[in-house]
Amino acid sequence: MRLRSHKNKYEAIRLSSPVEILRGIGSRRSAALAKLGVFTLEDLLFLLPRRYEDRRFINTLRNIEPGKLQNVIARITQLTIKPNLTQAVIQDDTGKAQAVWFSEKNYLHEEMTLALSGNVENKYSVNSFINPELEIIKSPEQRPSIIGRIIPVYPANADISSKFLGSIIKSLLEYYSRQCIQEFLPEKILKRFGMMSNLEALINIHNPKDRTSFIRARNRLAFEELFLLQTGMLLRRQKFSGDSGNLHAKILKPGKSFHAFMNHLPFRLTDSQRIAIYEILEDLSREKPMNRILQGDVGSGKTLAAFAALLTAADSGTQSALMAPTEILAWQHYNKLIKSLDSLGLKAGFLSGSLGAKERREILNQISTGEINIVIGTHSIFSESVNFHDLSLVIIDEQHRFGVLQRSELISKGSSPHVLAMTATPIPRTLLLSLYGDLDSSRINELPAGRKAIQTIIFNHENFNVLINMIRERVLARHEQIYWVCPLIDENEDSDLTSVYQTYERLTQILPDVKIDALHGRMTPDMKARIMQDFTDNKINILVSTVIIEVGVDVSNASMIVIQDAGNFGLAQLHQLRGRVGRGKAQGVCVLLEEANITPEGKERLNAMQKTSDGFELSEYDLRQRGSGEICGTRQHGINEFRVADLIRDEKILLLARNEARALINQDPKLDSEPLLKHEIFRRLAGSLELAITS
Ligand code: ADP
Numbered sequence: 001m002r003l004r005s006h007k008n009k010y011e012a013i014r015l016s017s018p019v020e021i022l023r024g025i026g027s028r029r030s031a032a033l034a035k036l037g038v039f040t041l042e043d044l045l046f047l048l049p050r051r052y053e054d055r056r057f058i059n060t061l062r063n064i065e066p067g068k069l070q071n072v073i074a075r076i077t078q079l080t081i082k083p084n085l086t087q088a089v090i091q092d093d094t095g096k097a098q099a100v101w102f103s104e105k106n107y108l109h110e111e112m113t114l115a116l117s118g119n120v121e122n123k124y125s126v127n128s129f130i131n132p133e134l135e136i137i138k139s140p141e142q143r144p145s146i147i148g149r150i151i152p153v154y155p156a157n158a159d160i161s162s163k164f165l166g167s168i169i170k171s172l173l174e175y176y177s178r179q180c181i182q183e184f185l186p187e188k189i190l191k192r193f194g195m196m197s198n199l200e201a202l203i204n205i206h207n208p209k210d211r212t213s214f215i216r217a218r219n220r221l222a223f224e225e226l227f228l229l230q231t232g233m234l235l236r237r238q239k240f241s242g243d244s245g246n247l248h249a250k251i252l253k254p255g256k257s258f259h260a261f262m263n264h265l266p267f268r269l270t271d272s273q274r275i276a277i278y279e280i281l282e283d284l285s286r287e288k289p290m291n292r293i294l295q296g297d298v299g300s301g302k303t304l305a306a307f308a309a310l311l312t313a314a315d316s317g318t319q320s321a322l323m324a325p326t327e328i329l330a331w332q333h334y335n336k337l338i339k340s341l342d343s344l345g346l347k348a349g350f351l352s353g354s355l356g357a358k359e360r361r362e363i364l365n366q367i368s369t370g371e372i373n374i375v376i377g378t379h380s381i382f383s384e385s386v387n388f389h390d391l392s393l394v395i396i397d398e399q400h401r402f403g404v405l406q407r408s409e410l411i412s413k414g415s416s417p418h419v420l421a422m423t424a425t426p427i428p429r430t431l432l433l434s435l436y437g438d439l440d441s442s443r444i445n446e447l448p449a450g451r452k453a454i455q456t457i458i459f460n461h462e463n464f465n466v467l468i469n470m471i472r473e474r475v476l477a478r479h480e481q482i483y484w485v486c487p488l489i490d491e492n493e494d495s496d497l498t499s500v501y502q503t504y505e506r507l508t509q510i511l512p513d514v515k516i517d518a519l520h521g522r523m524t525p526d527m528k529a530r531i532m533q534d535f536t537d538n539k540i541n542i543l544v545s546t547v548i549i550e551v552g553v554d555v556s557n558a559s560m561i562v563i564q565d566a567g568n569f570g571l572a573q574l575h576q577l578r579g580r581v582g583r584g585k586a587q588g589v590c591v592l593l594e595e596a597n598i599t600p601e602g603k604e605r606l607n608a609m610q611k612t613s614d615g616f617e618l619s620e621y622d623l624r625q626r627g628s629g630e631i632c633g634t635r636q637h638g639i640n641e642f643r644v645a646d647l648i649r650d651e652k653i654l655l656l657a658r659n660e661a662r663a664l665i666n667q668d669p670k671l672d673s674e675p676l677l678k679h680e681i682f683r684r685l686a687g688s689l690e691l692a693i694t695s
C-alpha cells in the first residue's frame, strides 16, 4: 500500500500528529494501533521491529533448497483457483516449481510475475512453496519489496499485520519524516563518533541494509535516549541547585551522642558496616550535599548506619529526618531510636498521616521550633505543612519503595540537605548511573557474624501436618516466633487465595495452646502498633499477616516465616519477606507454601528462592523476568521503559552518554548553544524529570 499524501495537505505534519492523519488509517486501524500503544506519528516511528527476516538472497528455481525459507521471482504458467485452494505452476529461466495457497486468490492470472517468499517442501520430486507471501511484479523495472532485502517483523495483532505496519512506517519515513524529524544531537558529537543522523538511524532500524547499518542505527538511537536522559538530569540538578550551580549543605561532625551510641552497641560492627559509616561521615563532613545510596541485603544492618548519621546531625546542632515506606516500619525505627536517645538528651518525633489533629499540630510545632531533633515517619514528613527549623539530613529507608523522583521533593524542602537512600533491592550499576546520575554508593556486602543461612522449604497442602509439627516444636519447645503471611485480608468469593482471617481461625483451632494474632493494613494505626509491639515483646507466638510486614520489620526472636500461596508473590517481595527471619541466633526457616494452581512462572520464582539467598542474584533474575521499570519503580513515575537502550547490554553507551552530557553541561550549563537539543529534552522528558519549561 502507498500513502501518497496525508488527508489534509494544509495541516502541518508533526511528530505529535495523530496517526489518523495518514491515508489508509481509519478508525479500525487506529484502534488496532492504539492496542499497540501507538497514537502519534512518533509512536509509529518508534514501534520497532521485534526481529528481522533476512530475505536479501533471491534464489533461482533450479537451485531451490527445500526445507528452508526461499525467495524467488517467477512467472505463473498454469493456475487453478478454487474456494479454499489456489495452485500455481511457476517458472523462471532456470526451472519450474509450484506454489500453493489455502485460500482463493482470484486476483492472480497466468503470465503474471510474482515475488514469492516462503517455505518449500519437496513432494514427489516437485518443489512446492506452501502459503508463500507474494507480491505482484508489474514491470521488469519494479524492484520487489518483500524480497531482496531485510524485512522487519513488527509486533502485529489480529487487526493489523506486520506487513501493513511495515508499509506505513516505510512511507512515513520516505515521504514525511524530513518535515518532522530534525537532528538535535550536537554536531560535534555526531562527527566525533561518526554517528548516523536521527533520520538515517530511524530508516535503518526499520529497514536495515545489512547488519552493520542496523547496529549503527541501534547504537545511535540508544545513545540518543541515554544522552537525553543524562543531560536532562543534569539540567534538573541545576534547577534545584539554584543559579550558582553550587549547593551548600551543613557540615556535620560526629560528637558526644554518636560516640555514646557506637560505644554501647551490643555487638561488633561488620567490616562493611564500618566502611559504610565511614563513607557517610566523610560525606557529611563536606559542604557538598551527600547524595549516596546504601545498598545491603535484607538483615545486613543498614539501620545502624542510618542511626549513626542521624546522631551526627544532632551532634552538629541540626535536624534530620528518617523516612520509611510503611507506618509499621517507621514506628519500629522510632521505638528503637528513642531507646538510645533518652540518655543522650535528644528528642525524636514520630510523624505519619494518621496522627490525630492535636498530636500532629504539637509535633509540627516542635519540628518548626527545632525542639525535635530527629523526625521519623512515613512520606508525610514531606507534606507541605511540615516546616523544619534546620533540616540538614534526610534518610530514605527502603528507597525502592518510593520510586526515583520524589527525591526532588526532599531537595525542595528548604535548603539542600544531605540525602542518604537505603535499599535492599540491589540496583545494577547501569541503572544507578542512568537513573540517578551522580550518585555515590556504599555497599554492606556481608551479614553480621554468626548468622546462619536461612533454610528455604517449598511445601504444598500435603505437607500441612509436617508444617504444623514444625511450628509446635518452634513455638512450644523453643519459644521462638513465627510470621504467617497471606495474600488477602478477608475471604473473597472471586479468589482462591487464602486470607488472613481464614488462616487465623484455622490455626487457632489446630493450635489452641498457642497465642495467635492477626495484622493487616485496614486496622487502625494504633491497633497495628499495639500488635507489632506485642509481637516484639513475644506476647504473640504466631503473627498472621498480610505483606504489610514485608519491608524492614525486625524482630530477632522470629525464626520462621510461612508464606501462603507463595507463587503469587513477586521475587523481590519473597526475598524481603524471607529476610524477616534469621535475624537472631536460631536457625531461620522460610516455608513457601505453594498454591494448588501455581503458574509455571510462580513455580520458577519459588525454585529461584530455594536456589539462592543472594539478593543480587535474585534481582538479576527478576530484571530478566520483568524489565527494569518495574524494579526501580520508575514506570509509575513516568520514565518509560527505554525504547531502544537496554541497560544491561548498553553499559558502554551509557557511560559515553554520561561523559558527553557532563562535558556539554559544564561548557554550556543552560544549553544556549544547543536549542534543538534543549527542546528535545523538554519535549520528551519534561513530565518525568519535572523540568519546568523555562528559557
Ligand atoms: P536491614 O539492613 O535489613 O535494614 P537491620 O538494620 O534491620 O537490617 O538489622 C537487622 C538486625 O541485625 C537488627 O536486629 C540489628 O540490630 C542486627 N544487627 C545489625 N548490625 C549487627 C551486627 N554488626 N552484629 C549483629 N547484629 C547486628
Ligand code: MG
Pocket: 302, 303, 397, 552
Ligand atoms: Mg531495614
